[in-house]
Amino acid sequence: xxxxxxxTWRINHRVNEMLLxxxxxxxxxxxxxxxxxxxxxxxxxxxxxxxxxxxxVSAKDLAKGLKKFPSKESPPRAALKQALASSTExxxxxxxxxxDAGGTLKGFxxxxxxxxxxxxxxxxxxxxxxxxxxxxxxYKVPPDVQWGIWxxxxx
Numbered sequence: 036x037x038x039x040x041x042x043t044w045r046i047n048h049r050v051n052e053m054l055l056x057x058x059x060x061x062x063x064x065x066x067x068x069x070x071x072x073x074x075x076x077x078x079x080x081x082x083x084x085x086x087x088x089x090x091x092v093s094a095k096d097l098a099k100g101l102k103k104f105p106s107k108e109s110p111p112r113a114a115l116k117q118a119l120a121s122s123t124e125x126x127x128x129x130x131x132x133x134x135d136a137g138g139t140l141k142g143f144x145x146x147x148x149x150x151x152x153x154x155x156x157x158x159x160x161x162x163x164x165x166x167x168x169x170x171x172x173x174y175k176v177p178p179d180v181q182w183g184i185w186x187x188x189x190x
Contacts (some may be wrong), residue, residue, distance in 0.1 A: 037134040040151055041127050047155055048123040050184045054162060054176070055079060055115060062174035064109060067167075071107075075168055078161050079115045080104035085157060086122040090129060092142040093150075097125040126154065 058075060066074040073081060083104065090098035101122055104110050110118070133140035133147035143150040162184070169176055183190075 040134060040147060041130055044127050044130060044151060044154065045123065046187050046190050047158060048119065049190045050162070050187075051079070051082065051119055051158065052116065053180055053184055053190070054165065055112065055119070057176050057180040058165075058169065059174055060112075062169050062172070063112060065168055065172035065174055067171055074109050075165050076109040076112075076115060077104075077106075078165050078168075079119065080108065080110050082158055082161055083115070083118045083122050086126050086154075089142065089154075090122070090125050093140055094125070094129040094132065097128050101125060 063076040064074050066072055068074075083101075084106075087098055087101045087103050090101065101118075104114075104118070129140070130147055130151060133143075133150070138146040138148070140147050140150050143153070166176065166181070
């Protein structure tokens, strides 16, 4: 069962990759904010930054070499893809350590499974925000991606 925890985290990453790949360049720069809120690229950057912040709390050695994006920067797709892949693997290693330690994880007093739940909820929230931004800004995500991100048994 514990292998499923890391597997679930990696599926979540593949969902993020699928969505990022399907967004046009103009879509990445879209935002509904009228007060300098995050555009779509910055929302993906935020996912990476939150991962790094948790790694700095829970597994500092795994955070080494991972750089946060500046909060006002809209990174290019390639930088987002690379950063998200790196932080995905670091979080996977952190979760595996927690599993190996009997389910405990520094910074998450309730353990590995609630930590995974937190990460999935946070990232799912931002994917929903990204999809809503794109829809309202007039940038379509292909239907195979729009619905495909829910087919976790195939991803």
